[in-house]
Amino acid sequence: MALLTLNDVCMGYEHMLAVEHVTAVIDAGDYVAIVGENGSGKSTLIKGIAGLMGLRSGSIKLGDGLKQGEIGYLPQQTRAQRDFPASVMEVVLSGCLKGSGSSLFFSKQDKQRAQHEMQRLGILPLKNHCYGELSGGQQQRVLLARALCATEKLLLLDEPMTGLDPAATAELYDQIRMLNRERKVAVLMVSHDVGGALRDATKVLCMHQTMAFFGTVQDFYSSHYSDELTGGDHHHV
Amino acid sequence: MFDTLIELFSYPFMQRALIVGILVSLSAALLGVSLVLKRYSLIGDGLSHVGFAAMCIALALNLAPMIVSIPLVVVAAFLLLRLNDSSHIKGDAAIALISSTALALGVIVASLRQGMNVDVSSYMFGSLLAVDTNDMYMSVALSLLVLALFVVFYHRIFAVTFDEQFAKATGTNVNLYNMLIALLTAITIVIGMRMMGTLLISSLIIFPALTAMRVLRSFKGVVLCAAALSMFCMIAGLVCSSLMSIPAGASVVMVNAIMFGLFSLISMIRKA
Numbered sequence: 001m002a003l004l005t006l007n008d009v010c011m012g013y014e015h016m017l018a019v020e021h022v023t024a025v026i027d028a029g030d031y032v033a034i035v036g037e038n039g040s041g042k043s044t045l046i047k048g049i050a051g052l053m054g055l056r057s058g059s060i061k062l063g064d065g066l067k068q069g070e071i072g073y074l075p076q077q078t079r080a081q082r083d084f085p086a087s088v089m090e091v092v093l094s095g096c097l098k099g100s101g102s103s104l105f106f107s108k109q110d111k112q113r114a115q116h117e118m119q120r121l122g123i124l125p126l127k128n129h130c131y132g133e134l135s136g137g138q139q140q141r142v143l144l145a146r147a148l149c150a151t152e153k154l155l156l157l158d159e160p161m162t163g164l165d166p167a168a169t170a171e172l173y174d175q176i177r178m179l180n181r182e183r184k185v186a187v188l189m190v191s192h193d194v195g196g197a198l199r200d201a202t203k204v205l206c207m208h209q210t211m212a213f214f215g216t217v218q219d220f221y222s223s224h225y226s227d228e229l230t231g232g233d234h235h236h237v
Numbered sequence: 238m239f240d241t242l243i244e245l246f247s248y249p250f251m252q253r254a255l256i257v258g259i260l261v262s263l264s265a266a267l268l269g270v271s272l273v274l275k276r277y278s279l280i281g282d283g284l285s286h287v288g289f290a291a292m293c294i295a296l297a298l299n300l301a302p303m304i305v306s307i308p309l310v311v312v313a314a315f316l317l318l319r320l321n322d323s324s325h326i327k328g329d330a331a332i333a334l335i336s337s338t339a340l341a342l343g344v345i346v347a348s349l350r351q352g353m354n355v356d357v358s359s360y361m362f363g364s365l366l367a368v369d370t371n372d373m374y375m376s377v378a379l380s381l382l383v384l385a386l387f388v389v390f391y392h393r394i395f396a397v398t399f400d401e402q403f404a405k406a407t408g409t410n411v412n413l414y415n416m417l418i419a420l421l422t423a424i425t426i427v428i429g430m431r432m433m434g435t436l437l438i439s440s441l442i443i444f445p446a447l448t449a450m451r452v453l454r455s456f457k458g459v460v461l462c463a464a465a466l467s468m469f470c471m472i473a474g475l476v477c478s479s480l481m482s483i484p485a486g487a488s489v490v491m492v493n494a495i496m497f498g499l500f501s502l503i504s505m506i507r508k509a
């Protein structure tokens with residue numbers, strides 16, 4: 001069953017449209033790479049799906065038991081966060097807060113869940129470390145663990161590799177693939193790094209304000225859009 | 238020395254000042270951690286100037302200062318948050334606009350009414366004698382409300398402070414909590430203003446959080462340390478103020494500044 005159904009979605013800022021007529025169906029367990037040039041509306045589309053921005057027209061329907069608050073979102077990092085005084089545990093636990101209706105304090109299950117996600121991503125030893133003192137790759141894993149505390153079904157990742165060195169990037173790709181393949185978490189990832197993102201993805205959504213392409217990775221490589229984005233350089237696939 | 242202190246705190250006005258001072262400094266420190274981290278440090282400054290204008294208006298109209306200033310400052314707090322979110326005027330510029338306009342309004346109202354100069358000066362720099370019994374009861378009630386709401390919503394306040402976008406995506410009503418923080422800040426400022434003075438109250442919000450952040454690296458640690466520091470500085474400041482006959486607000490700020498220097502030193506030594 002479809003996890004997300006985007007029907008003719010249009011979004012914009014004040015006087016300009018950023019996303020036009022996007023229609024796509026994302027199924028449980030999909031790994032969708034959202035690619036496109038700077039300013040092509042990739043991040044805006046993610047914000048629409050995360051419920052952070054209203055739509056101008058069209059609709060985004062959640063299916064398969066997915067609720068709006070159960071989306072694990074990994075936003076682009078802000079500068080303020082980098083020196084934020086918070087322990088890793090505090091950050092990961094904050095992913096367990098759901099909506100305003102639920103209880104005000106963390107339960108034992110919440111804490112176990114946070115521990116479990118940290119263990120899975122190999123950051124449990126960093127539990128009591130300060131978030132601001134971690135490396136970029138470790139910070140992203142902490143935010144990924146937090147996102148996993150909020151969701152079982154859908155991760156929205158906005159440029160997760162920004163600022164990471166090649167080793168950390170490769171590791172993060174591995175972990176995202178593991179989450180997708182083993183835990184069947186659907187992944188929607190905005191990425192600049194087309195080659196890297198498409199290695200693990202099952203589907204591609206190429207944005208150019210309008211939706212230029214949506215389909216499987218194989219079809220994408222045989223289309224002319226991939227040449228425009230990668231400069232024809234994809235013989236490694 | 239000890240006897241002098243006991244004698245000092247046997248005066249009812251000193252007891253009132255101490256009770257209000259401790260509660261205000263505690264509330265201000267807790268809210269301050271969130272405000273400083275959200276880059277809203279100056280909001281306290283803007284609001285205290287609005288509070289000054291409100292006090293002058295209340296005095297001119299012979300109304301109880303708190304009854305006029307609480308609603309006005311709360312409205313100003315919401316307005317500042319709104320302006321902060323809109324892209325037309327940047328947050329710091331918005332605060333500067335509102336605070337200087339309010340200050341001008343207050344001074345004009347005060348000068349139109351004769352014989353108000355003494356009171357105006359005590360509003361600017363604060364006065365221990367300004368806290369009467371009614372003020373004290375109201376301050377205690379409001380501070381307890383601030384503290385209770387902060388404790389109840391602690392985890393949400395953390396989530397909204399650390400990452401608004403993520404909190405919103407997981408279904409937290411971010412605007413509600415931002416408004417809650419603004420409301421609590423406005424109340425805290427009005428309560429503390431008489432004693433600390435318009436010019437100095439905002440430092441109660443900024444100093445403890447910044448000082449605690451020099452040394453501590455977790456949110457809970459920073460919150461607890463800021464709260465303890467803030468209360469300690471308030472008590473020490475009030476004692477110095479009476480012993481040395483200097484204005485209470487200035488004295489408390491100076492103690493806070495000294496603690497900030499001390500904590501910075503500790504952090505430097507640790508890194509070295």
